[in-house]
Amino acid sequence: MFDTSKLVVIALGGNAIKQPDEEGTFKQQLNNVVLTAHQLVEMNRRGYKLILTHGNGPQAGNLLIQQEEGKALVPPQPLDVLGAMTQGQIGFMFQDQLQNAFRIVGKQIPIATVVTQVLVNKDDPDFDNPSKPVGPFYTKAEADDLRESKGYLLKEVKPGTEKSWRRVVPSPEPIDIIEAFSIKTLVNARVIVITAGGGGVPVIEKDNQQLRGVEAVIDKDKAGQVLAKVVDAHIFLILTDVENAFINFGQPDQKALNEVTVAKMEQHLADGQFLAGSMGPKVEACIRFMKSGGDRAIITSLNKAVAALEGKTGTRIVP
Amino acid sequence: MFDTSKLVVIALGGNAIKQPDEEGTFKQQLNNVVLTAHQLVEMNRRGYKLILTHGNGPQAGNLLIQQEEGKALVPPQPLDVLGAMTQGQIGFMFQDQLQNAFRIVGKQIPIATVVTQVLVNKDDPDFDNPSKPVGPFYTKAEADDLRESKGYLLKEVKPGTEKSWRRVVPSPEPIDIIEAFSIKTLVNARVIVITAGGGGVPVIEKDNQQLRGVEAVIDKDKAGQVLAKVVDAHIFLILTDVENAFINFGQPDQKALNEVTVAKMEQHLADGQFLAGSMGPKVEACIRFMKSGGDRAIITSLNKAVAALEGKTGTRIVP
Numbered sequence: 001m002f003d004t005s006k007l008v009v010i011a012l013g014g015n016a017i018k019q020p021d022e023e024g025t026f027k028q029q030l031n032n033v034v035l036t037a038h039q040l041v042e043m044n045r046r047g048y049k050l051i052l053t054h055g056n057g058p059q060a061g062n063l064l065i066q067q068e069e070g071k072a073l074v075p076p077q078p079l080d081v082l083g084a085m086t087q088g089q090i091g092f093m094f095q096d097q098l099q100n101a102f103r104i105v106g107k108q109i110p111i112a113t114v115v116t117q118v119l120v121n122k123d124d125p126d127f128d129n130p131s132k133p134v135g136p137f138y139t140k141a142e143a144d145d146l147r148e149s150k151g152y153l154l155k156e157v158k159p160g161t162e163k164s165w166r167r168v169v170p171s172p173e174p175i176d177i178i179e180a181f182s183i184k185t186l187v188n189a190r191v192i193v194i195t196a197g198g199g200g201v202p203v204i205e206k207d208n209q210q211l212r213g214v215e216a217v218i219d220k221d222k223a224g225q226v227l228a229k230v231v232d233a234h235i236f237l238i239l240t241d242v243e244n245a246f247i248n249f250g251q252p253d254q255k256a257l258n259e260v261t262v263a264k265m266e267q268h269l270a271d272g273q274f275l276a277g278s279m280g281p282k283v284e285a286c287i288r289f290m291k292s293g294g295d296r297a298i299i300t301s302l303n304k305a306v307a308a309l310e311g312k313t314g315t316r317i318v319p
Numbered sequence: 320m321f322d323t324s325k326l327v328v329i330a331l332g333g334n335a336i337k338q339p340d341e342e343g344t345f346k347q348q349l350n351n352v353v354l355t356a357h358q359l360v361e362m363n364r365r366g367y368k369l370i371l372t373h374g375n376g377p378q379a380g381n382l383l384i385q386q387e388e389g390k391a392l393v394p395p396q397p398l399d400v401l402g403a404m405t406q407g408q409i410g411f412m413f414q415d416q417l418q419n420a421f422r423i424v425g426k427q428i429p430i431a432t433v434v435t436q437v438l439v440n441k442d443d444p445d446f447d448n449p450s451k452p453v454g455p456f457y458t459k460a461e462a463d464d465l466r467e468s469k470g471y472l473l474k475e476v477k478p479g480t481e482k483s484w485r486r487v488v489p490s491p492e493p494i495d496i497i498e499a500f501s502i503k504t505l506v507n508a509r510v511i512v513i514t515a516g517g518g519g520v521p522v523i524e525k526d527n528q529q530l531r532g533v534e535a536v537i538d539k540d541k542a543g544q545v546l547a548k549v550v551d552a553h554i555f556l557i558l559t560d561v562e563n564a565f566i567n568f569g570q571p572d573q574k575a576l577n578e579v580t581v582a583k584m585e586q587h588l589a590d591g592q593f594l595a596g597s598m599g600p601k602v603e604a605c606i607r608f609m610k611s612g613g614d615r616a617i618i619t620s621l622n623k624a625v626a627a628l629e630g631k632t633g634t635r636i637v638p
Contacts, residue, residue, distance in 0.1 A: 025394040062393045063385075069392065070385035075344040081408055088407025089400055091434045092520055092532070099497070100529045112501035113434035115410045178418070182431035185508040191501050201411055210419045213411070 002188045005295075006047050008235040008309070011224035011285075012036060012054040015241050016302060017090060024058055033093045035302070037101035042306050044102075044109070044192075051187060051231060052094060053224045056086035056198030060217075064135030079134065079169060080201050080213030087115050087197040094194050110191040117178040118200030118223050120216065124172035132171040132217045137163035170216040172202060174223045178211070180230045187231050199223040221285040225292075234295040235309070238282050243304045245283060245315040247273045257315040262290040265317050286317045295319075321507045324614075325366050327554040327628070330543035330604075331355060331373040334560050335621060336409060343377055352412045354621070356420035361625050363421075363428070363511075370506060370550060371413060372543045375405035375517030379536075383454030398453065398488060399520050399532030406434050406516040413513050429510040436497040437519030437542050439535065443491035451490040451536045456482035489535040491521060493542045497530070499549045506550050518542040540604040544611075553614040554628070557601050562623045564602060564634040566592045576634040581609040584636050605636045614638075 014020075016036045022028045040050055060082050067076040077085075091113025102109050130153050138146065143154040143165035158164040177183065177196060186193045199218030203211045221238055228236045244256035247268055257268075266287055274280040279299075286297035298305075300314030308314025333339075335355045341347045359369055379401050386395040396404075410432025421428050449472050457465065462473040462484035477483040496502065496515065505512045518537030522530045540557050547555045563575035566587055576587075585606055593599040598618075605616035617624075619633030627633025 023394055026396050026400060062389075065393050066382075066385040066389035069389035070381075070387070073388065074381045074384050075342055077345050077408070081345060081411065084407040084411030085404040086407070088403040088405070088410070088434050089396070091407070092400065092403030092436070095434065095498070096436065096522065096530050096532060103528050103530075110498070110500040112498050115407050115414065115432035115434065117411070117415065179414075179429070179431050181429040182505055182508075182510050185510065186501055186504060189501075189504045191504065203415065209422050211415050211422075213415060 002190075004232045005234050007049045007051065007187070007231065007233040008043070008237050009051045009053065009224055009228035009231065009233045010040070010305075011221050011236075011238045012052060013238075013240045014055040014057050016054065016239060017093070018058045024062060029093065030097065033097045034101070037094070037097045039302055039305055040098060041101045041105060043309060045105070046306065046309070048235075048309060049190070050192050051227065051233065052192065052194045053196045053220060053227055054090055054094070054194070054198070055220045056083065056090060059086040059089060060198060061135055068136060078213065079215040079217070080203070083198050083201045083217075084115055087113065087201070090197055091194045098192065110189075111194070112186055112191050113194040113197075114179055114183055114186070116183075116196045116200045117203045117211070117213075118174045118196060118218050118226070119176040119178060120172035120202045120204055120214070120218065121175060122204035122206065124170065126170040126172045127216075130168045130170040132169050133157055133166040134169055134217060135167050138165040139163050140165060170214075171219060172216055174200065174218050174226045177227060177230050178203065183227070184231055196220070196223045196227045219281045219285070221282050222288070225285040225289045228289055228294065229292045236286060236289040236294055236297045237305060237309065238286065238297070238299045239302050239305055240282065240299060241301060243301050243313060245274065245279050245299050249273070258313070259311075259316045259318055262287055262317055262319060290317055290319065321509075323551045324553050326368045326370065326506070326550065326552040327362070327556050328370045328372065328543055328547035328550065328552045329359070329624075330540050330555075330557045331371060332557075332559045333374040333376050335373065335558060336412070337377045343381060349412065349416065352416045353420070356413070356416045358621055358624055359417060360420045360424060362628060364424070365625065365628070367554075367628060368509070369511050370546065370552065371511065371513045372515045372539060372546055373409055373413070373513070373517070374539045375402065375409060378405040378408060379517060380454055387455060397532065398534040398536070399522075402517045402520045402536075403434055406432065406520070409516055410513045417511065429508075430513070431505055431510050432513040432516075433498055433502055433505070435502070435515045435519045436522045436530070436532075437493045437515060437537055437545070438495040438497060439491035439521045439523055439533070439537065440494060441523035441525065443489065445489040445491045446535075449487045449489040452476055452485040452487050453536060454486050457484040458482050459484060489533075490538060491535055493519065493537050493545045496546060496549050497522065502546070503550055515539070515542045515546045538600045538604070540601045541607070544604040544608045547608055547613065548611045555605060555608040555613055555616045556624060556628065557605065557616075557618045558621050558624055559601065559618060560620060562620050562632060564593065564598050564618050568592070577632070578630075578635045578637055581606055581636055581638060609636055609638065
């Protein structure tokens with residue numbers, strides 16, 4: 001029987017692939033992936049079994065821009081299809097470079113990317129009130145045109161600038177992973193699986209039981225939590241750009257959180273200690289994971305990940 | 320033990336996804352995928368176990384055009400990364416619609432797309448003499464500029480027209496499938512696997528054993544044959560736009576081939592009966608499959624696939 005006690009679902013932040021100050025050339029992305037891969041190999045060396053998930057914001061954003069620029073020649077594809085494309089793109093880069101990092105230490109471990117659909121509720125309240133900005137910025141005239149021609153919902157996100165408008169899409173809650181059986185089968189066979197990238201391709205189930213992709217974005221950390229539950233992982237590790245979550249952030253008495261009980265963390269969340277759209281959903285995903293029976297949820301940065309798994313740093317949420 | 324005697328690797332032609340006269344909107348592609356899915360369900364109903372692979376020419380071509388149009392804003396990604404993107408794109412469409420087609424007949428069968436790297440030889444002769452055209456057509460001036468700025472190899476493919484030039488890339492022979500273990504694991508667990516799309520992302524193994532993606536295109540039928548061998552499939556089915564392969568094609572005595580021995584088919588191939596870059600590589604892939612121990616290799620069209628599997632039509636290559 002496969003022992004899941006050291007099974008870790010790792011949710012890689014965008015900067016594991018593209019740093020905010022980078023343009024996003026293939027070489028830049030590859031360098032970041034290689035750095036991440038070496039940390040993952042170190043975790044494996046310490047006995048952790050890995051499942052990876054990742055963000056795709058910058059990559060999906062770039063595809064949206066390219067589609068826009070090429071629209072006179074090539075029909076644009078919907079956001080769900082672009083999400084699937086980024087799963088292929090980022091998955092390939094990780095499976096290739098992780099394989100290479102393992103080969104350097106003389107190991108051959110099977111690695112596979114599974115293109116993943118994540119079920120959301122067709123009646124999710126976010127479909128009525130989309131809030132997640134995606135893709136390029138537009139002028140008011142361009143925004144009006146897109147609203148008219150495509151039925152997009154556009155919101156002014158940077159008032160006072162020329163291109164201040166952006167398309168917003170729903171960010172529904174993840175419910176289940178359509179490819180759960182395949183993912184579990186691979187995990188049990190000791191394959192390192194890369195899955196639910198970009199939060200997974202969101203699909204709804206219509207009244208006639210048919211699945212349909214929807215133009216929406218699922219929070220990748222929340223999808224990671226559903227993934228962790230599906231594979232019965234004991235540890236959920238969210239990698240972001242800071243070593244710890246803070247309380248009273250930016251104030252004189254700010255304090256990095258180390259080991260915190262889930263009850264205490266819930267209190268901090270209810271107190272509004274964590275920024276919505278940033279640390280907030282990460283903390284929320286960790287709390288959900290612990291309440292679904294997890295052993296430990298950790299928020300830290302890539303370079304501190306190994307130390308955090310060993311209990312030496314990071315924000316570690318415990319029962 | 321998993322019985323592979325009715326295991327079929329199906330190589331779907333481009334027109335399973337996008338018809339030549341279509342622009343390639345999402346809706347058009349979805350319609351084609353749905354039609355294909357219903358045929359696949361019928362094969363499953365007759366006891367065949369399916370593994371799917373597919374072409375990606377039109378989809379990769381569209382991404383190349385979009386990259387070109389957006390290059391002032393977004394750094395283009397290399398061809399190997401685009402190939403991985405199309406695996407996500409097409410895989411998602413098939414796993415979604417195949418799931419739906421099964422649900423209509425009351426079945427739930429696990430389906431998964433595995434992003435696939437295919438190993439090629441770094442010394443493959445095609446690297447010295449690239450011949451596979453990809454992406455948009457260029458004027459001579461644009462072609463000269465790309466040769467200069469990117470080091471692309473460009474060839475004049477439509478002399479006498481304004482945009483007569485096209486980039487050409489190598490088409491090396493597939494050797495092995497990097498994700499073979501994961502694919503076999505899923506097949507043995509009765510998952511319908513979609514894999515090696517677009518011929519797989521071509522990777523070479525460098526002298527230091529490190530893998531590296533290369534800008535090349537592997538023939539999807541030849542990659543399908545390697546896949547069929549890896550999973551020990553007994554049947555290899557290539558779907559294309561014609562019901563049969565022909566000898567003396569276009570001549571008064573042209574003749575559709577039905578059941579043919581592999582020895583006879585080799586003779587026809589040696590006689591130059593099949594067009595290079597079209598029926599030629601399909602026949603070659605079938606011959607390789609039979610010589611590696613396959614039971615049957617079939618070339619036919621989507622609508623005739625079920626009948627061809629039952630021995631009623633199509634070109635069926637037998638020992």
